Amino acid sequence: MNKLHKMPVLVGLFGVLACAVLLELSVNSGWVMEIIVPRPSDTILSFPIVQEDMDIVGNFFVTLAMTAAATLLALIIGLPFGYFLYKREAYGLAYEGWLAAAFSTPIVLLYPLFLVLFGRNYHTLILMGFIPGAIPIAIQTRQGLLGVSKTLVNVGRSFNVSEQDMFRKIMLPSAVPTIFTGIRIGVMYTLVNIVAIEYLTDFGGLGRIVSQLYDNFSIPETYAAILAVILVSTFFYWGFGRIEKWLRPV
């Protein structure tokens, strides 16, 4: 038991494998309907079929490109806006509550509006991904700059550094970990919204594949595509988590 405590990863892996074997046996014995939950082996074997029919890798890059474009737009607008909210205190106080409220609203529901305004194309995907991405970036940029230690600022002042150097050499490096938390949340929300809109509109990358496979009632293939989306999200979550850890001093 003590040895097991030292190997939680193995225990987790064993648990997942045990669940997969149990599911396989349940489907084989008819306890679970194959039409609802396919055998795990069928799901794994259908990956090459999904790749051949739907180009899962190519569509992964479509979703990735949409997420990257929306994130870039969110950074271009969110970072300067967050800085503006920090610099102009009254604007910061006036808008921060609104931004937080907007962040908790179901922005994804605006997609019919965006479809009407911009059509069923990549612009809609990028814009719908951009909005929930830019809000946390702006909020966290302001919070990061507000949280810079007064001591560091005073040290800068005692060295008579210019306003530009104060920002570049003192404020920005201190605020980077907090700002990056905003970027991580922004990227995850951007990805979530883009996949959601792809799924709802049957347009774009991975979300469209899941929707189309389900509409065709290709059940093992649908599960395989869902697994692909989980892998992509995990990769994003893990990758950005690592960068955040690296940026944040212990």
Added chain:
Amino acid sequence: MAQAGVIKATVPATGAAERSMDGRVSRIRLMTVIGFIALWEVIATLGSYGIFYNDVVPHIWNIAIAVFYEIMSASFYRDLGMTFAAHIVGFICGALIAIAVGIWLGTNTLIREAMLPYLNAIGSTPKIIFLPIIFLMFGVGIESKMAKGSMSAFFPVVFTTTLGMMLINPVLIRVGRTYNLNKWHMITKIYMPAMVNPVITGLRLGVAITVIGVLVAELKFADGGLGYRLGIYYEQFQIAPMYAVILLIFALAAAANSGMTRLQDRVNRHMAPTTTKGKKARASASAGLGIT
């Protein structure tokens, strides 16, 4: 005495500065609202002359009339009731399961470390992608929306409950053990009161995310509900009612969020943080990802 004089002199000055700042903040907000309405009306007017987005951006009074008709319509309340029922049932089921799992993960280090990577992986995935599985299991009726609501509520609550459990003051746990409390009493007398703050934070996030989860499921396949209503208006190109439904949904979501925030504030006021790092727990939980 002199010091008292200084204090007396500074307090009104600070108060005046605060009042001045409050005034500026109010003015900025008012100007922003007026600016937004003016811009909207300019676009709507250009649209009515066929210059810019014809009929896509209706005049504000048309939206106000549509909101009025929605509120007066019986079918709106039928859809609202369906969404509300799916939300409440989904939220309660998801939150109860999440609290139980969170306590289990919080008390069992091996299970926590073994399961958290998988929970994080699914937690960071857009939940909408699981809709095909949910539709296969529960059909396209209200049951699938409840299931989707449960799934949406589960993740924020399970993460905050686990975190809350991990940050409970070890002294409290030792006191419980000294009194030989059984598992049930440990949960009800020690764990639950000590982690009220993070759990409430998780519930607040869960309420907001459940609303989104239910509405998105209704948008895809449904026979009723506010999401379904929005989808129908979009398909029929009834733009003003579409805006009206979006506005009403946003207002209801904001009201639910505000209610939970007030509840959290009340709990915070009445209960001092009893975790080792109570403030940290609240902050971490507030910053938690609430992905739909």
